[in-house]
Amino acid sequence: MTVVDYQQLAHQYSAAAATNAHDLRLQRFIDITELDDKACDAWVGRMSCGDHDRVTIFRAWNSRYNFGSLSSAAELAVAKLNAQVSIGCGYVNGFTIPVRTATQLCIAYALDLATEGNFDDALDVLTEVPADGTGTWARACVYSLGERWDEVNKTVNSFTWDEHPANRIFIPCADLLRGIASAHMGLWKEAERRLTRANENPAINQHIAHTVAWYMAMIYRATDREADAVNQLEFLQAYYPEDKVTKALNDPSIRLDVTSREEIAARTDAWDADSAPEAPAAEGDERKQALADAQASLDETIGLTGVKQQVAELWATAEMTAVRGQMGKKTSTKTLHSIFAGPPGTKKTSIAHVIKDILFGLGLIKKRHLQYALGKDLIGTHIGQTAPKTNALIDSALDGILFIDEAYSIIQGSREASVFGLEAIDTLVARMENDRDRLVVIIAGYPGDLERFLKANDGLRGRFSERIEFEGYNPDEIVDIAKLIAKNSDSKLDPDAANELWGAATFLANTTIGGKRGLDVANNGRYSRNIVESAEKIRDKRLNDFRKTQPPGTALSDELVETITADDMRLAIERVKNNVVGAQASPAEQGAAAIVMSEQQRAAICARLAAYGCQQPELALQEALGAGGFELV
Missing domain, CATH: 1.25.40.10 (Tetratricopeptide repeat domain)
Known part of the structure; x- marks a missing residue:
């Protein structure tokens, strides 16, 4: 040019x-x-x-x-x-x-x-x-x-x-x-x-x-926060719709592809995730960490004494099996499938994660992975969908644990369950046999519902060697859980607030709703969380209103910002109670329920209230039970 x-x-x-x-x-x-x-x-x-x-x-x-x-x-x-x-x-x-x-x-x-x-x-x-x-x-x-x-x-x-x-x-x-x-x-x-x-x-x-x-x-x-996951996916579906979002909404088994540094390093083509050979079972530090995490989770768990004892026995049996093998003693191969029977909110999912960490830490499963699913996730809506859907969910759990919550919903609770539920169970039983070396299944739900589920297939009950009973929490444990939840969010309950919660929990523990214990209907530990979260909102509104009346630049003390008061707690209890009992008549409308208590029982409870820091335990007992709809006689 x-x-x-x-x-x-x-x-x-x-x-x-x-x-x-x-x-x-x-x-x-x-x-x-x-x-x-x-x-x-x-x-x-x-x-x-x-x-x-x-x-x-x-x-x-x-x-x-x-x-x-x-x-x-x-x-x-x-x-x-x-x-x-x-x-x-x-x-x-x-x-x-x-x-x-x-x-x-x-x-x-x-x-x-x-x-x-x-x-x-x-x-x-x-x-x-x-x-x-x-x-x-x-x-x-x-x-x-x-x-x-x-x-x-x-x-x-x-x-x-x-x-x-x-x-x-x-x-x-x-x-x-x-x-x-x-x-x-x-x-x-x-x-x-x-x-x-x-x-x-x-x-x-x-x-x-x-x-x-x-x-x-x-x-x-x-x-295992599926409700939160759905909220995010629905937001995406509304504002950023695409095929993967629709599929994830319709299929809870869709998860993120997860790998590790070891698997990436093992790829024959650094840029091709599929070129990695099957990852060997992790050793050393990773397994030790899993066992440490399992123990830490058990140590942090409030209540559930019987559950923790059974988990400790399972742990000990697995370790002693290895010891017996090293000594040349006879050992038996035990199936690891388990039944978790109990009301909601009793940390069944959390304990399943503990079991996962124990089994992984001891080398009994290859992956530190728990696949969570609801029973209804195994069934399809049309002929030919159920077996592939169940198989896909099981495939995602291989070498780890498949945790099926509300397992009874496979066969009851919907038209699809009544039509296709047995096919899902048949598929599950077959895979539990064919993949017995790669699959651990834990089913969870109310005891009565699980019994009906286990009767649906003659071979189903015999597949589960362990059964752990989860008891609902008592009022003391509800208060302890609430205190821990509050502490983890830089909040705290003052003694009178703790007393209010104890009274409400006592009311629910002694109330039957729909044939079930009130605290179970309220979801036990989740009741504590709901109460604390509601009380924090009420406290924050109260403090924000107060702050606006103060001169600009006025600082709020840590004590003021953190503390949930008795008034906050009473309002929170009422709000959460409405969600628990729904349209049922209030205790006042029904007439107060009577509690008959001996002098020794009354003294023991007042001593416990005093331990919480209550200055007038007798009065607090009367008011707390009154707030819950009880009359002490």
């Missing part, structure tokens, strides 16, 4: 840059690139018009060594074109950077390569990009798109994210990627912490809402 030709091209570039009409502006830049496919600035001009075709991005990158040449000849600056390239990679909507140098073209092309699965090429392109905030983000995105989750965290952690204006936007983005990577490695608490922190940034939370909601849904599902 002659000097004259180049000057003519510069003139055309100047005219294109000065054109405001979008289509004409784009066409003028296209005309330049057709005359000279190395005219980098014209390719950038096309990008400024919204042309982000893969060929356009490649051509702009391929001619990057000419960046600024044409604009200089036209006495202009490329930056004035206001071209933007997207770097959100699907994680952050609307996340763009302006094209001011060839570096941004390298980033744009590398991320385009990564979205097409050309990860090594993408990293090669990024060797020209400095390891600043943008460059580090781009590299981390390549690893994330390639499911190299260990490298995502390594890359993000390699850069010091500070409050410099150039890096500020990347701080929540870095937390977002850390959360995603941690989730895919099964580090649920860390993933939740990182995603929550990223979402707290008002400058970006609207742009990452879809990503945060999806991963939080998967985290909730993996940690």
